[in-house]
Amino acid sequence: MAVFVATDVESAVQRLDDRPDSVVLAGGTDLMVEVNDGRLRPSPDADVVAVNRVAELRSWRHDSAAATVTIGAAVTYSEMLDEPLATLAPALAEAARTVGSPQIRNAGTLGGNLGTCSPAGDGLPVLAALDASVEIASVAGRRSVAVLDLMKGPKRTTLEPGDLIVSFTLPVVDGWQGYAKVGVRNAMVIAIASTCLVLDRQRQRVGLALGSVGPTVLRVPAAETKFAAALDWRTMTAERDAVQAFGDGAAQTAAPIDDHRSSAEYRRHAIGVLTRRLAARGLDTAGRAA
């Protein structure tokens, strides 16, 4: 095993191309756990390409004209909690606050969260609910893909060997956004069910994404459209029935499984509760501001 510490995107993707077995290493909180555990043995002639020194991946920028924020793949959860980024991407900050422990948040990154693509990855429902796009670089050049199109299943993405996640671009939303999760205990919990809700006043659009209740993060298009139609976007209010139906719709879309952390039935129930709770919180906050 050789390790290449990349300092720019171009040298990183060149190296990934030169050694097709290579793996990208960011914070190591998923990858190195697997390596130390013996579950993953990089082949002797594979390279590890460390990206935590690539400035473009370590930084973020706000484009106020486009109303977007672009966050480098190797920005850590702790950095997502710092202002002003936390205010520009509040649901992401909320999700970041629930990841692991301080030491994990100081090392773990959004690029690594997508690279692992666990259905329980806390950053992923936020990216999905916001319709975020991801910029990917390879020796062939750069391309931009919807995050939702990249997530295929547990630990499966459509990333090709040689692909490097560069950054995520998310809209700065006029309205409300929030994240909530249920775990088995308070400390270092992997979500057994999670939801991210976005109420975009300007586009009159509802985005709801569910984590831990399917092979990958799920969106809930039918329930989103119905709730958007039931919402009074001027006053940011909705009938109680509409909120109830929204939660029911989300729970129906969930496709949970039984495992050692929870039962499918409890997960489905939790999705309904989390969805209603977020909707109530969002309408309360946005309604008061309206």
Place this chain on the structure above:
Amino acid sequence: MNVTLTINGTAHTYDLEPRTLLVQLIREHAGLTGTNIGCDTSSCGACSVHLDGEAVKSCTLLAVQADGADVTTIEGMASADGTMHPVQQAFMDEHGLQCGFCTPGMVMAASSLLAENPSPTDEDVRIGLEGNLCRCTGYHNIVKAVLTASGADQ
């Protein structure tokens, strides 16, 4: 591969196998064995050190990822004259340790927590230390020690 870094204020350069972990550099190459390895899968926090001022688990970082960085280990916490860091002193005063295996990691995580939040509540301390496991104390005296240290810091 050459790795140059500062540990507890002193610059070092090592020629290492690329796959060397940061915790191996610290323990085996720098000879600083205060940093413990409890799990090597980023779960227990025994290997916590400060990397450029922030607490991280050194068992899941490669040493080369710390090239050019400033690392502080438990050995770097006391002053040169031997006066213990307020967090170390508080762990002693409040009996925040029994076997002591988790203590270096606890002290590193706690001092990082206090740097960010100088007057934490009991709850803040418990949340701030959730990445550090202790199989002896039941945490009560550890939390007390951190709260005591926060008073000493003010």
